[in-house]
Every structure is written in C-alpha cells, then in structure tokens.
Amino acid sequence: MIYAGFRSCKWLHGDKLQRAWLLMCALTGNTGREGGGMQTTQLANSDGVVKFAFAGLGPRAKIAALSVWDYARGDGKQLNAKTYGDKTANHLDEHYRQAIGNGWLPDYGKTPWKMAFMAGHNTANWRASGTRFRETVLAKVDTIVTMTPDMSVTAMYSDYVLPVAHHYERQDFVMEGHTPFIQVLDRAVPPLGESEDDWQIMARLAKAISARAIARELEPVKDNIYGQPVAHDYRNLEQIFTLNGQIGSSRDIAQFLIDNSDGMPKISFEELARRGFVRGDDSEGTQFGKKSPFSYQTLASTQDKQPYATLTGRQQFLFRSRLVSEGREALPVYVAPLAIEGYPLRLTMGHARHGVHSIYRDDPFLLSLQRGEPDIHVNPGDARLRRVKDGDLVRTFNSLGSFVAMARVTAAIPSGSMFMFHGWDPMMFEGRQNFGAAIPTAALLKPTSLVSQYGHLNYNPLEYAPNQTYHDYTVDFERHDLKPSAPKSGDRSAAVARS
Amino acid sequence: MPRQIAMVIDLNKCIGCQTCTAACKSLWTDEAGQENMLWNNVETKPGPGYPKNWEEKGARSGWKDGAIQLGGLHEDEDYGNVSTLNHEEVYFKGTEQRLQRKEPLRSGANWDEDVSSGDFPNNYHFYMPRLCNHCTKPACLEACPVRAIYKREQDGIVLVDQDKCVGTRMCNQACPYDKVYFNHMVSKSQKCVFCFPRIEKGEAPACARQCPGRLRFVGYLDDLDGPIAKLVHKLKVALPLHAEYGTEPNVYYVPPLLPQTFDEEGRFSDRSRVPLEYLQGLFGAGVEPALATIAAEMARRKSGEPSELMDLLIAKDWKSLFKIKDVQLV
Ligand code: SF4
Numbered sequence: 003m004i005y006a007g008f009r010s011c012k013w014l015h016g017d018k019l020q021r022a023w024l025l026m027c028a029l030t031g032n033t034g035r036e037g038g039g040m041q042t043t044q045l046a047n048s049d050g051v052v053k054f055a056f057a058g059l060g061p062r063a064k065i066a067a068l069s070v071w072d073y074a075r076g077d078g079k080q081l082n083a084k085t086y087g088d089k090t091a092n093h094l095d096e097h098y099r100q101a102i103g104n105g106w107l108p109d110y111g112k113t114p115w116k117m118a119f120m121a122g123h124n125t126a127n128w129r130a131s132g133t134r135f136r137e138t139v140l141a142k143v144d145t146i147v148t149m150t151p152d153m154s155v156t157a158m159y160s161d162y163v164l165p166v167a168h169h170y171e172r173q174d175f176v177m178e179g180h181t182p183f184i185q186v187l188d189r190a191v192p193p194l195g196e197s198e199d200d201w202q203i204m205a206r207l208a209k210a211i212s213a214r215a216i217a218r219e220l221e222p223v224k225d226n227i228y229g230q231p232v233a234h235d236y237r238n239l240e241q242i243f244t245l246n247g248q249i250g251s252s253r254d255i256a257q258f259l260i261d262n263s264d265g266m267p268k269i270s271f272e273e274l275a276r277r278g279f280v281r282g283d284d285s286e287g288t289q290f291g292k293k294s295p296f297s298y299q300t301l302a303s304t305q306d307k308q309p310y311a312t313l314t315g316r317q318q319f320l321f322r323s324r325l326v327s328e329g330r331e332a333l334p335v336y337v338a339p340l341a342i343e344g345y346p347l348r349l350t351m352g353h354a355r356h357g358v359h360s361i362y363r364d365d366p367f368l369l370s371l372q373r374g375e376p377d378i379h380v381n382p383g384d385a386r387l388r389r390v391k392d393g394d395l396v397r398t399f400n401s402l403g404s405f406v407a408m409a410r411v412t413a414a415i416p417s418g419s420m421f422m423f424h425g426w427d428p429m430m431f432e433g434r435q436n437f438g439a440a441i442p443t444a445a446l447l448k449p450t451s452l453v454s455q456y457g458h459l460n461y462n463p464l465e466y467a468p469n470q471t472y473h474d475y476t477v478d479f480e481r482h483d484l485k486p487s488a489p490k491s492g493d494r495s496a497a498v499a500r501s
Numbered sequence: 502m503p504r505q506i507a508m509v510i511d512l513n514k515c516i517g518c519q520t521c522t523a524a525c526k527s528l529w530t531d532e533a534g535q536e537n538m539l540w541n542n543v544e545t546k547p548g549p550g551y552p553k554n555w556e557e558k559g560a561r562s563g564w565k566d567g568a569i570q571l572g573g574l575h576e577d578e579d580y581g582n583v584s585t586l587n588h589e590e591v592y593f594k595g596t597e598q599r600l601q602r603k604e605p606l607r608s609g610a611n612w613d614e615d616v617s618s619g620d621f622p623n624n625y626h627f628y629m630p631r632l633c634n635h636c637t638k639p640a641c642l643e644a645c646p647v648r649a650i651y652k653r654e655q656d657g658i659v660l661v662d663q664d665k666c667v668g669t670r671m672c673n674q675a676c677p678y679d680k681v682y683f684n685h686m687v688s689k690s691q692k693c694v695f696c697f698p699r700i701e702k703g704e705a706p707a708c709a710r711q712c713p714g715r716l717r718f719v720g721y722l723d724d725l726d727g728p729i730a731k732l733v734h735k736l737k738v739a740l741p742l743h744a745e746y747g748t749e750p751n752v753y754y755v756p757p758l759l760p761q762t763f764d765e766e767g768r769f770s771d772r773s774r775v776p777l778e779y780l781q782g783l784f785g786a787g788v789e790p791a792l793a794t795i796a797a798e799m800a801r802r803k804s805g806e807p808s809e810l811m812d813l814l815i816a817k818d819w820k821s822l823f824k825i826k827d828v829q830l831v
C-alpha cells in the first residue's frame with residue numbers, strides 16, 4: 003500500500019506521479035489485494051452526512067474547484083505570464099478557454115464576488131499566491147464575514163468576525179481515515195469570551211434570515227444547480243437548518259451522525275464521551291470493509307468487480323486525447339517541475355511533523371520548543387555562499403514577491419533546495435507576508451485536468467477537477483539586514499486594512 | 502527489598518513531536534515560577550541540548566572517586582528565555598507590528614531541532630527525550646545539606662520534599678543531567694516526580710502514556726518478565742546515558758540504528774550513518790553489541806523468523822510497553 007497523502011497532488015504533474023504509482027502497483031501485482039494499491043486518504047462514509055445536510059432537499063450546494071475559481075478571479079493568465087513567460091501562459095490559457103467554451107468548466111469570472119462568508123478555513127493564509135490573492139481578489143469583496151477560533155489573517159481582512167468555540171469548548175467527534183477509530187471531542191471548559199459553538203452561530207443566522215424573509219414576504223428564489231432547477235425558500239431556512247427543531251447544537255449533530263451512519267457503533271454521545279473513542283465496524287486491515295463507517299467506493303471495483311468509470315471500465319494507464327497535444331501525457335513519464343528563470347532554489351513545504359496547527363502557531367509554549375518564530379531550512383553550502391549564518395533572518399524572493407524568516411541551517415536539506423513547515427500565519431511575518439508572497443502557482447492548471455467527456459475525466463468538483471498547485475516554482479534568498487529584534491512600532495508593514 | 506521503577510526509551514522511534522514534553526508541562530509545571538522548566542524535554546543530538554551545553558557541566562558534576570562534585574549553575578538563558586507575544590498590541594491597539602514574542606528566543610529547548618550533522622545525503626541527527634533518571638546513587642540527594650531529597654523504598658523514585666527544601670541549589674549543582682530546576686517564585690528546587698501518583702494507581706507516567714511513538718517502556722527492573730529487565734538485562738539493547746557520571750541512572754536508551762550511508766552510486770554502503778564513537782560517547786561501550794543485536798534481530802524478523810526483541814520494540818499492543826501493576830485502560 004502506497005500511502006500517498008495529499009502532498010503529491012500539490013505538484014503540477016502530481017497526476018502523473020500518482021498514475022506512475024498505480025502503474026507500478028499493477029505491474030508488480032500489488033493491486034486489488036490487501037496491503038496493495040495506493041491511497042491518499044480514506045474518507046468517511048457520507049450517508050449520515052447526506053441525510054443530515056440534504057434531508058429531502060435534493061442538490062443544494064454549488065462547489066467550485068479552487069484553482070478554476072482563482073484562475074478566473076485573479077487574472078491567472080497574467081500571473082502565469084509574469085512567472086513562467088508568455089509561451090506557457092498562452093498554452094495554459096488556450097486549454098482553459100477551450101474548457102470554458104465547451105461548457106466543461108463553469109466560468110467563475112462572470113459574476114462579481116460581492117460577499118464572502120468564511121468558515122472552517124483561513125483562506126488568506128494557505129491559498130497559493132496568498133498575498134496576491136489578498137491584494138487582487140479579497141480586497142475587492144464588499145463584505146467579509148469570518149467565523150474563526152483565532153485572529154487569523156483572514157479575520158484581519160473581515161468586516162465582521164464571529165468567534166468560534168475552540169476544540170474542547172464544544173461537543174463533537176472526529177474520524178480520521180488512517181485509523182479505524184471514532185474519537186470524541188468533548189467540552190472541557192465553556193467557550194471563551196463571546197465565542198460560541200459554530201453550529202449555534204449558524205442557527206442564529208438562519209433564524210434571523212428566516213425572520214427577515216417572512217417580514218419581506220420573500221417568494222422562493224429560483225436557482226439552477228448542475229442543471230437541476232431548484233428554489234430556495236428563505237422563509238423556511240430555520241426549519242430546514244434545524245431539521246424542524248430536531249437539531250439544536252453540535253452535540254445533536256454528533257448524535258444524529260452516530261445514529262444515521264452505517265458502521266458506527268450505536269451508542270449515545272455521552273457513552274462515546276465516557277469511553278473516549280470507539281472502533282468503527284468492519285475496520286480491520288489496511289482498507290476498511292463494506293460495513294465500516296468509511297467510504298468503500300475505492301474498493302468496489304477491485305473487490306466487487308464493479309467497472310471503473312474509465313473509458314475501458316478497467317484501470318487505465320494509457321491516456322490519449324486529441325485535446326491534450328503532448329505525447330508525454332499518454333503514459334506517466336517524468337517531466338521536470340517548472341522553475342522560474344533566474345531563481346536557482348526550489349522551495350518546498352509540508353505539514354509540521356510535530357503537528358502544530360496554524361491555529362496554535364502563536365502559542366508561547368509551543369513556540370518556545372522551536373525557534374520562537376517562523377523559520378526556513380537552508381543547506382549549509384547555500385547559506386555560506388550568501389553569507390548567512392544559522393539564526394540570521396533571510397529574505398526569500400522571486401519574481402512574485404518575498405518574505406522574511408529565520409534561517410535554520412541544516413545538512414538535512416540538499417543544496418539547491420529550501421524547506422519550510424507551512425501553517426505559519428502571515429500575521430507572524432514582517433510586513434504580514436508569509437510564503438504566500440512568493441508562491442506564484444495559483445493559476446497553474448494542468449491541461450489534462452481541464453479535459454472532459456473522456457471516460458471518467460469530467461469536471462466534478464468533488465471527484466475530478468484541476469488541483470491548486472503549490473510547488474512548481476523556484477526562489478533565491480539573501481540576508482535580511484535586521485536581526486531578530488523586539489518589535490518596533492515603526493516596523494515596515496503592508497497595511498491590512500482594505501483600501 | 503527496595504524496588505526500582507525504570508524507563509526504557511527507544512531512540513529509533515522518537516519523532517521529536519514533544520507530546521511528552523507538553524503532557525508533562527501541563528500536568529506538573531504550568532505555574533508561575535516554572536515557566537522555563539521542562540522536567541521532560543526532547544533535544545536533538547548531536548547538539549548542545551537543554552539546558553544549553555548540559556553535558557559540559559555534567560562532566561564536572563556527579564560522582565568522582567566516591568565523592569560528589571558540584572559543577573556550578575547554568576545561566577537562566579541556557580533554559581531558553583521566557584516571553585509572551587504582543588497579541589495585545591497587534592489585535593487591540595492597531596499597530597502594524599507582526600505578531601511575535603516580545604523578546605526573541607535566543608536558545609530554546611530544541612533550538613537545534615533538525616539541525617543535522619555531516620553532509621547530505623549522509624547527514625545524521627536524532628531526537629533524545631530526557632527526564633530525571635531517578636538514579637540509584639542520586640548525586641542530588643547526596644549534595645543536599647538539609648536532607649530534603651529522598652528516594653522511595655517501594656519504587657526508587659527520587660523526590661524533593663517541598664516542605665524541607667530551603668533552596669541552597671546544591672542539588673542543581675550536583676546533578677550531572679541538569680534535571681533539578683529552581684523555582685525562583687518559591688525559592689525551592691523542583692524536579693520530575695516520575696508521576697508517582699499515577700504509578701501508585703498502576704498507570705504509566707504521562708510522558709510515556711501520551712507518546713504517540715509507543716517507545717517509552719515503564720516497569721520494575723527486578724520484574725524478569727517485564728519489558729525493562731528484558732531490554733536492559735536479557736537482550737542488553739537498552740543502555741544508560743553517560744554512565745561515567747556515576748549516578749547509576751534508571752532511564753535507559755535503545756541507541757539509534759539509522760540507515761547506512763549511501764555510496765557514490767546511491768546504494769547503501771556498509772558504513773553506519775551515526776559515527777559509532779559519537780554514540781559510544783553517550784551510551785558507552787555497550788553500543789556496538791546493542792546495535793549488532795538489533796540489526797541481527799531485524800534481519801531475523803525480515804526473513805520471517807520470530808524475534809522477541811522486535812515484538813517488544815514494535816509494541817503492536819501498547820499495553821506491552823508498561824508493566825507496573827495492572828495496566829488500566831482509563
Ligand atoms: S538525574 Fe539528577 S536529579 Fe535525577 S536522581 Fe539523578 S542526580 Fe538526582
């Protein structure tokens with residue numbers, strides 16, 4: 003079993019890398035058997051979620067692939083031209099236009115983005131080209147409301163911040179596909195200050211919207227979701243949202259999901275809280291079985307001989323489409339990652355091994371176990387060349403922009419590379435610009451992922467869509483004159499207030 | 502018969518996640534005066550460790566020719582300077598400063614995390630968790646002029662009686678592992694208590710129980726069926742750290758067997774990645790046979806033969822890590 007995680011998906015040619023792994027599994031007889039195959043993650047079975055979220059309502063959500071959205075919103079062609087030159091930019095843009103023209107992709111550039119309601123993410127932080135996104139896209143949105151447990155950079159851009167209760171201030175559970183366990187998140191302390199259970203915030207908003215809609219005698223609003231006509235009746239929003247008053251808190255949702263999802267031991271939330279964790283049914287082995295609370299979809303073809311959605315109905319390794327001109331896409335052969343001319347070093351990133359999530363990144367104790375501030379790993383030879391010593395502040399830059407972090411000089415990094423654990427919020431950097439200032443990849447769309455009507459290759463945001471890319475670029479670095487110093491009120495800084 | 506509880510830490514499996522450090526911190530040392538105390542710390546080796554350069558002082562402390570040596574005291578800075586962040590200014594006063602510590606960190610508990618020695622791709626480093634060794638010949642106890650430190654009969658845990666301690670800091674000077682800390686708020690020495698209230702209930706210390714790497718074994722040294730006696734005495738793969746300091750420590754380490762170096766063609770050579778002399782400097786002459794045993798048992802297991810050692814170290818069932826009284830599932 004190749005546990006791939008999500009990192010390979012973040013390279014432009016990540017699709018080929020994964021196709022190569024799958025081909026390798028097939029050629030070595032390691033496919034369709036226990037311990038074989040490749041997996042990015044094992045998703046939870048969605049039956050309980052679907053019963054809860056769509057209770058009798060049919061399709062309700064429009065989901066956009068981030069990459070396509072950003073390409074349209076952030077003038078992707080111009081960004082690519084600046085970074086990779088006109089040839090690459092035009093080539094990608096042709097494929098993009100063709101996909102839009104054929105109706106394969108929705109065109110998100112058409113309607114203005116007037117209001118943003120952010121929940122469950124710190125979008126101005128982790129998005130590729132984060133700083134550019136803040137300046138060219140986010141700054142133009144009329145109203146931004148953010149639900150967040152911490153004062154992230156996204157919160158700093160918002161007109162309204164709705165503080166959300168943290169883990170252990172609310173009742174919930176978690177499932178993670180690489181373990182068979184359902185683990186409780188119980189409330190140990192009441193929410194701090196004005197913060198509230200996120201469900202309750204949403205429920206109060208739904209109630210207010212319903213009251214306004216009733217007062218205005220608002221008729222149902224007609225909409226079209228993936229070709230299906232629907233009508234949203236905002237007067238009933240509160241009823242719909244709470245399943246007619248059945249659901250009043252996150253705890254109620256947790257209980258609903260336990261009761262209504264296959265494979266979950268049928269116990270009360272209180273029992274789960276007492277035991278701490280329980281094991282899902284049918285969850286022995288490296289991939290969990292049909293009756294487990296995890297998705298069985300990926301096994302249906304190998305175990306039950308259900309045909310794949312490919313052209314041939316089998317695992318398909320040859321990709322031949324008139325729409326993608328390069329022969330090098332037909333089979334998973336090596337293609338070098340993209341670089342920016344004049345910048346010799348490749349910066350890569352990954353989750354912190356020690357798992358300090360960005361919402362805890364400003365915890366003084368956890369910081370004291372590292373370097374107390376954001377740091378970037380550099381090779382000793384590369385550092386010497388640039389007269390950089392361990393602990394110096396360095397400015398990492400390329401044609402898009404730059405950011406400052408402390409150099410951690412280590413032989414664990416090969417010459418020609420730099421590495422940084424991500425999750426550092428821009429608020430912690432000089433000028434409030436993190437690596438997002440130098441990641442120019444937001445508009446890199448893989449042409450093969452823009453193709454539709456080719457077997458299973460069809461735009462569907464939750465199944466097949468262009469990925470946002472994070473790695474295909476290069477940088478350089480230099481000593482930043484300032485030593486790590488106590489904050490001065492005159493620190494040069496990009497204004498966070500929107501103009 | 503006095504008994505001795507002990508811990509074995511398998512350095513091959515430690516990922517440096519600091520869960521143990523955080524578990525200890527939140528259980529025992531989260532009060533004023535304890536800010537820079539880490540009864541359990543995890544440092545990167547080779548490296549100066551925590552407190553900074555403790556081994557230099559260690560060599561001047563402990564026992565020498567049957568007498569106690571007082572090695573002096575560290576500067577507070579060596580434990581990492583303590584500072585809060587400027588949250589107030591950034592979020593409530595509207596300044597444009599970045600969010601940062603009011604005082605930058607200059608040397609922290611794991612400042613050298615991932616700072617590797619040697620040259621890529623044959624570089625090497627590993628993480629080493631450290632706590633009080635609850636020594637059989639505790640230098641701290643011997644050095645205390647008011648007899649505030651005692652070693653318990655039933656489990657050998659070494660404790661500082663907080664009512665008797667008058668804050669002479671002699672124990673700080675004598676301990677070669679720098680595992681006694683001074684609380685400036687109450688002017689008393691404080692140190693790891695091996696979670697004795699948990700031990701009394703048959704539960705492992707928090708650092709061991711929380712470790713996601715399943716690499717910290719806890720049990721009695723005289724329990725011949727327990728994991729400690731097997732690893733230390735029977736299989737001889739767990740070794741004391743700096744035995745030459747003379748305190749007879751009761752925390753043992755399985756030395757790291759990192760992959761061999763690469764040769765020019767990118768194939769594994771037969772040269773070990775961590776220089777043997779470096780490991781011998783930490784764990785003594787027992788390193789070579791211990792690593793040979795581990796390598797041989799790994800090979801046995803790979804070829805499908807049973808291996809008691811590999812079963813122990815892999816710890817597929819976490820309960821096999823602990824043999825205190827009964828392992829209780831809480
Ligand atoms: S490690 Fe130090 S503090 Fe702990 S028992 Fe030994 S001498 Fe005393």
Ligand code: SF4
Pocket residue numbers: 514515516517518519520521522543628630708711712713714715716717
């Ligand atoms: S919790 Fe375990 S793996 Fe993590 S640093 Fe401590 S000993 Fe190492």
